Amino acid sequence: RDLLSQKEVLGYQLGSFGVWVDALVKLIEALGGEVEMNAAVDRIVSENAKLKVETIGGSAHTFDAVLATISNKALLRIAPRFGEEYTGRLKSVAYQDAVCLVLSLRRPLTGHYWLSINDRSVPFLTVVEQTNLVAPERYGGRHVVYIPNDVTRGSSLGQMTEGELAASYMPHLRRMNPQFDESWVEGRWLFHASDAQPVFTLGVGSRLAGHRTPVRGLYLANMAQIYPQDRGQNYSILLGERAAAMIGEDLSRDEMPPPSGLDPIPAPFPPE
Ligand SMILES: Cc1cc2nc3c(=O)[nH]c(=O)nc-3n(C[C@H](O)[C@H](O)[C@H](O)COP(=O)(O)OP(=O)(O)OC[C@H]3O[C@@H](n4cnc5c(N)ncnc54)[C@H](O)[C@@H]3O)c2cc1C
Structure with a gap:
């Protein structure tokens, strides 16, 4: 938004967001990472303090930390059980x-x-x-x-x-x-x-699911956590930065922190 008038200033990435995604893939690969396309995740399993991610195609990878950027509903389908409180928070967003x-x-x-x-x-x-x-x-x-x-x-x-x-x-x-x-x-x-x-309903702001899930090493960053703002690519980028910093901090400790059970509610996103 424009600072003085608070009017929205619209911009468009020529070539679409695909331009950013392609650049991001190149960067990840240049840093030694791999991007697996068309590989829907079927299950995330917690095993020996690591997380195993299994895809529908049958491949499996084991990681120290996993960041899920899917909806609350989709996460509930594939993740280990979270316990009543966190599950309730995930379910509170339709x-x-x-x-x-x-x-x-x-x-x-x-x-x-x-x-x-x-x-x-x-x-x-x-x-x-x-x-x-x-x-x-x-x-x-x-x-x-x-x-x-x-x-x-x-x-x-x-x-x-x-x-x-x-x-x-x-x-x-x-x-x-x-x-x-x-x-x-x-x-x-x-x-x-x-x-x-x-779809945010009354009181949802006090029931947002935190980025650190109760499963050690499993994080969540999605559109349901940008309340009171509405969906937008800009917020997804901010979420990504916030989650990456959190994961980096946790991994840099001698030991991953134990499952927090309940992370503090993320601070509401202020208007930019
Ligand atoms: C019609 C429309 C127009 C929009 N216009 C704008 C706009 O002009 N500007 C703007 O900033 N924002 C716009 N938005 C909002 C923007 O698209 C979202 O804010 C953004 O896509 C959110 O990004 P995300 O990565 O959090 O979620 P998503 O883009 O929803 O990505 C989640 C991904 O996870 C995948 N997934 C789900 N389950 C699994 C699984 N088990 N395994 C693997 N992958 C899985 C899904 O297929 C999906 O691709 C628009 C949205 C819509 C619907």
């Missing part, structure tokens, strides 16, 4: 999944970058016209619009195919721009992400 339809249009849809919609008769929450932030020339002259939605697992919107979802959205896009015609659509893509939006 999640919604994301369904995001991306359209490539021949013409602009609106004059706005971000349109928030608070109208129950419209089946989506936001229309983001990327090419009102970054010029269409960067996208080969196309006008790129994405329509994100937060849905409850199992809801009909989450089950729809790309064609069904596009068909159900079209009449509502015409409400944003009565000239809009389906013939403007040159391409469309549908993306899903599980547990993409933590």
Whole structure:
């Protein structure tokens, strides 16, 4: 945010966050690390003061410390038992999944970058016209619009195919721009992400799960720990720095600290 006006200042990484991720992978490899892609973790097992991480593909690695950056729900599925208190804290945050339809249009849809919609008769929450932030020339002259939605697992919107979802959205896009015609659509893509939006309810701030889990050497850094802020890549980067410092500090001791049982609640994230 802008310091004086507190207005949000928007920026965009040309080439997307993929540019950062690629650079990060190169750096990790240059430092002797390895990155295993498409290797969903099936189980984390605590064994002889170490942690064994087993993937669905059958590979297994043993580490002194493991940082999980997955949702509370996903962690509960794969981690050793945490005990009632920490488990309760993890469960106190509900999640919604994301369904995001991306359209490539021949013409602009609106004059706005971000349109928030608070109208129950419209089946989506936001229309983001990327090419009102970054010029269409960067996208080969196309006008790129994405329509994100937060849905409850199992809801009909989450089950729809790309064609069904596009068909159900079209009449509502015409409400944003009565000239809009389906013939403007040159391409469309549908993306899903599980547990993409933590839902914070009353009192959750005093029940946040700490980064040090009760299992020795197992840490957690995820979107549910940035309360009272809302999800954003900037907070994930800050979380990563905070967790890395904590793990480095613990590993530098002669002995890893015993499982804390309950870590102090992370300090609330201040606005930047
Ligand atoms: C539609 C949409 C638009 C957004 N726009 C912006 C924006 O413009 N700017 C911005 O800053 N932020 C934006 N965000 C928010 C941003 O995407 C999140 O803040 C960020 O992705 C959080 O990063 P993360 O690493 O904590 O979690 P995630 O990105 O959710 O990463 C968690 C990863 O863990 C993986 N995973 C889960 N279980 C396992 C397992 N068992 N084994 C291995 N991997 C597993 C998941 O597949 C996932 O890839 C947007 C989010 C959405 C949904």
